[in-house]
Amino acid sequence: MSYTIDVYNGKVAPEKHFGIFALFVSFWPQLVAGPIERSGRLLPQFREKQHFDRQRVIWGMNRMAFGFFEKVVVADRLAIYVNEVYSNPEGFSTIPLILASVFFAFQIYCDFSGYTNIALGAASIMGFKLVDNFNRPYLSRSVGEFWRRWHISLSTWFRDYVYIPLGGNRVVGWRWHYNLFITFLVSGLWHGADWTFVVWGALHGGYIVWEKISEKPRQRLYRGLSLQKVSGLVKVSQVLITFGLVTIGWIFFRADGMEDAIAIFNGIFKMDLSINTSMLMAYQGPYNFGLSILVIALLAFSSLLPKDLRIKHSLLFVVLVTGLILMIGKGGEASFIYFQF
Amino acid sequence: MEERKQALRFFSNHLLPYLVIIFLICLGLDFGMRRYVIFKTPIHGASKIKRVVEGTREEIAIFGSSRALGSYIPDSLASSAYNYGINGIGYEVIDILLKYETVRMDNSSPIIINFDYNMFRAEIGDLNNYIPHLNRPGFRKLLQDRNAWKVWYRLPGIRFFNSYDSYFKDYINAKVGLTKVVSKGASLEKNVIPEATFLKLVERRLKHPAEWKVDSIQEARLITHFDTRPDRKFYLVIAPYHWSYYQGFKGMDAAQAWLDEIDRRKNVDVIKVAGRDWPDSLFVNTTHINLKGAQKFTAIVRLALEKRNQFHPKDVHPSSP
Secondary structure, eight states, X not given: OHHHHHHHXXXXXXXXXXXXXXXXXXXXXXXXXXXXXXXXXHHHHHHSOOOOOHHHHHHHHHHHHHHHIIIIIIIHHHHHHHHHXXXXXXXXXXXXXXXXXXXXXXXXXXXXXXXXXXXXXXXXXXXXXXXXXXXXXXXXXXXXHHHHHSSHHHHHHHIIIIITTTTTTSSOHHHHHHHHHHHHHHHHHHHOSSHHHHHHHHHHXXXXXXXXXXXXXXXXXXXXXXXXXXXXXXXXXXXHHHHHHHHHHHHHHHSSSHHHHHHHHHHHHTTOOOOOHHHHTTTSHHHHHHHHHHHHHHHHHHTTSOTTOOOTTHHHHHHHHHHHHHHHOOOSOOOOGGGXX | OHHHXXXXXXXXXXXXXXXXXXXXXXXXXXXXXXXXXXXXXXXXXXXXXXXXXXXXXXXXXXXXXXXXXXXXXXXXXXXXXXXXXXXXXXXXXXXXXXXXXXXXXXXXXXXXXXXXXXXXXXXXXXXXXXXXXXXXXXXXXXXXXXXXXXXXXXXXXXXXXXXXHXXXXXXXXXXXXXXXXXXXTEEEEOSOOOHHHHHHHHHHHHXXXXXXXXXXXXXXXXXXXXXXXXXXXXXXXXXXXXXXXXTTOBTHHHHHHHHHHHHTSTTEEEEEOOOTTOOGGGBSSSSOBOHHHHHHHHHHHHHHHHXXXXXXXXXXXXXXX
């Protein structure tokens, strides 16, 4: 769609070579779920002659291996707990409901980021460079920052093809906020024709508008309370609050309809803190529960790796990741969540 | 030329060492899993199959599905009893185990088969029970008949991909016993299900009543075992079901007639512990009992066996886990 709009607006020259155009629309690493690659970036690469580059292939392998790790080891593991709880939210007390929602936040991230890394790695092995789609989004300190780090190619797509055509921020205050809100609402609808996605989009639109409106009072409060003295603590709190807000949004995103979403919120706010070990583990046993915690810890540990995964000891890295996939990976036919959108 | 050198260097310094190391890891994993995990987990089906196949013990074997697994406490039944119940299996798998058991002429102990009203369903449960035994007669065919046979089941290490969960889950349950009590092959649920959750299960059961179905081929195979070993006593024991299971059950009269017919055989006894009047607190769901239920049920079975003089003098007084 962006190609058609760009050609219509005269931003990109129409591709005359049928083979290159066909390759652009059917380039498999980004065919199904993105990253949404712009024609201006990808088409010129198809005209370049490709050479074997050892470092690029090794880097691509690292990226693919890590992508499989995110999908098979983290996302599909967490899915077991999440699916069990979300398929019968009324049967669980507050703690499993909160845990399942937090697990889903990591599940959806690893599912999609995993796919993106596999796509980027495969493209890199073939000699093509695709756009990075994630930049450690759960370390964001505001929802606005989250959207600059999450599904970057889709966020920029909505910015360029919905938000800016609506007038962007070059309008009066209320209209700017309206543009922001509508952009997120449309983004919600893009994910699916269900009220849960509409609410999810509206919720994020609301977060962003609130952040813009409250920016100055918050800064005054920050200076007034001399919070700059404990800036580290403030940063950690901001990251946690942002993660909490995003996770609340994910409840709508994951729930099987509005009724279930409401049941989950009811269950959480009921504050039924009774602990039953079987229920706490979503009736999946201590092994699955322990591994769910372990894979989140491994994911957190992986944030110490370089962002682009250009690792010095790449052979050791790929062997370790393959070993983890073999040992604690989940096989089966779990498709990628974003393939449905 | 430079490109070819780079490709060769990539192959020799990266790809080849990677493949060799992964192959070695796979071999080590395969050996370690079999030796230290799978066959050291008495409640896992794979370990039970090994015990039946290689068994030389004189013991009261208890066969069946998860209903057997979670209902019989061998220690409370007899010192020589062992629970071979395997999750999710139908008669087809029990039949293979019975073949291995009845062929041993040195063993004349009674055999307990836990009877399920849906025992003749075509289900074999978790494939991981069979992966370590695919070179033994019966098990590969079982998978092939269901198009569940995969070529990589032959590859060391790779064959257990996606199976570690199944093995480690039971291994940890057996070692830690956080939610289950484990005793000579039995795996007994400790926790009592919350009332609201149980009521939902009852509601679901009432909406979807069970049905009696008999498969003539499987039935013939079962009878063949009775006939092959007239010197051994077979007990077809019905572990309790929740009252809701009987509500609306289709074909109860036919099922009862079938059981009566079997009961008339000389070396077969049917012991029915219906459980209709048992309280919800003794159940995990409408078809399975929990630890307390298992204690009550095993005591009843023991009494029934005692009445029939089925215990060897060496069977000491039962103890409960």
